[in-house]
Amino acid sequence: MKNKYFKKITVACVATFAFIGLHNTTVEAITEYQIVNVDSLAEIGQAYGPIMYEMKEKDKQYDEEKEYIPYKPDLFEKQSQDTEVEAIAITEPQSSETEMAAPESEPPAVTISNEEKDLFARLVEAEAKGESYEGKVAVATVVLNRVDSPEFPNTVTEVIHEVVGDAYAFSPVQNGEINEPASDEAIQAVEEALTRQDTLNDSVYFYNPEIATDTWITTREVVKTVGNHVFAK
Structure with missing residues (x-):
């Protein structure tokens, strides 16, 4: 037992x-x-x-x-930081070219009402009919240069309807062609001129040397020739 x-x-x-x-x-x-x-x-x-x-x-x-690994705070902290940076680099969304925002169109430097803009475009159409798009922009630029000049009225409408002597400054106002609708190209030319990117060296005159009857206009300083028009100041 x-x-x-x-x-x-x-x-x-x-x-x-x-x-x-x-x-x-x-x-x-x-x-x-x-x-x-x-x-x-x-x-x-x-x-x-x-x-x-x-x-x-x-x-x-x-x-x-057993393998003995001493505790090293600096090494541990560095490894943690490296891991965090790597995680951020992996997870950060990559932007593609298709996701990039398209550049905005140039905002106008001069703001006018829609009614005044229509009058402006009809003048450009009448004065530069048959001219290139560049020629239409140049005519619109002369009108805006006159608005900026102390020698001319202070608004687009007043510049277009200005009377010099016994006639209007612009022949389409005199003969009624300004009453015809503006083309899309003339409307776009006005929009570009309003951004004031190129003032044609502040030209305030333009004329066709083939049909001009005023000899005084030919004495003005020529800045540029676009199509059939000479631009001067």
Whole structure:
């Protein structure tokens, strides 16, 4: 009876030590050693003392062989920052050329009412009919240069309807051609002239040298010739 009691204690102790016996040497220790029949606690110590000592030594050797990596705060912080930068670089959306906003058209430097703009375009159509788009823009530019000049009225409408002597300054106003509708090209020419990108060196006169009857106009400083018109100041 006593022997059976100690045998049970022996089995329980060995199982317990084997379970808590540390790390990877536990399985090796259990498979490498066998249970010895003993009749007292003293015999248990004598029988299993060497086994447990060897298990402890193997665990100690295992711990010593583990790679030891010292904690370096600076290195850890740098690695964290590098990871964060890399994540941002990966997740940041890439803009394509098709997503880029188209440049806005040049806003007008001079603002006039739609009614005045229609009158303006009809004058350009009448004065520069048959001329190129550039020629139409140049005629519209002369009108705006006159508005800016202290020698002429201060609005587009007043410049167009200005009377010089006994006649209007612009022949289409005199002969009624200004009442004809403007072409799309003349309307666009007025819009471009209103941006004031090119003032033709502040030219305030234009004429056709083939049909001009006023010799005074030919004495003005010529700035540019566009199509059939000479622009001067």
